[in-house]
Amino acid sequence: MILKSLNSFYRIVDSNETEINEIISEITKYYYEYSKIKSDGISKRYFNPSINKLKDIQNKIQGRILSKLVLVDNVLGGVKGWSNIDNARLHYKNKYFFQTDLKKFFPSVSQAMIINSLIAKGFSKAVAEKIANLCVLSTKDGHRDFTLPQGAPTSPMLANLVFEKIDIEILKLIRNRNIIYSRWIDDLTFSSKEDMKYLNLDIIRIITDRGVKISREKTTYRIGSCVITGVLIKKGRMTVTKEFDIQDESKMDMLRIKGRENYRNQVHKKNR
Secondary structure (H helix, E strand, O other): OOOOOHHHHHHHOOOOHHHHHHHHHOHHHHEOOEEEEOOOOOOEEEEOOEOHHHHHHHHHHHHHOHHHOOOOOOEOOOOOOOOHHHHHHOOOOOOEEEEEEEOOHHHHOEHHHHHHHHHHOOOOHHHHHHHHHHHOEOOOOOOOOOEOOOOOOOHHHHHHHHHHHHHHHHHHHHOOOOEEEEEEOOEEEEEEOOOOHHHHHHHHHHHHOOOOOEOOOOOEEEEOEEEEOOEEEEOOEEEEOHHHHOOOHHHOOHHHHHHHHHHHHHHHHOOO
């Protein structure tokens, strides 16, 4: 859904100009913060989920506006109807895999980037600015004053919109080369039945030339098997990872055990 009028926007999110402007003026009180230690065991990743009325409005922005926008086909993460298993399934019949991860993706997406991306999709400047103001926050992870917070329901789709220009450039590069490319939020996966290593630097250059950093540790080129969005790909089949399998279920409640069983079944069914 593309919006030109602020009045239409207020109606869609079941609010009004006064309430929206009051929320924006006190935006920090509508978030809380927690952190998790990263895999290096030292640094932290900060999360800022929204709460109360802002969370309600963000859910409506996501469900009634952003989810209706059309993105390029390779974008699956944050898009309704797609799962991490579906993302892995796009690649499971291939042999060569190139993967990279966008470093601090949400915190690198600025307010201006969001506004420009929404305008490019046809939104008026006034509506684009209002949506951006409701969906950014000054966080400890952010490279700039106001960026996308980890934990807000609108962040994945807005990040997708901003990165779409880069997706399009990458798709132009790999056109007619028998390469499959998918992006699950900040995880990029390329696969082919043929060796494609010669394109790795070109792909990285497209990303970094536009101001986005990649994680060197998570940038890999593998042959035969790899893990894609938590699913192990090996010899043309999908299965759960070893890390998933060795978890001690004796310490889990029945609901979680049942959920794990259902997940394992979903992975195996997608092989068909």
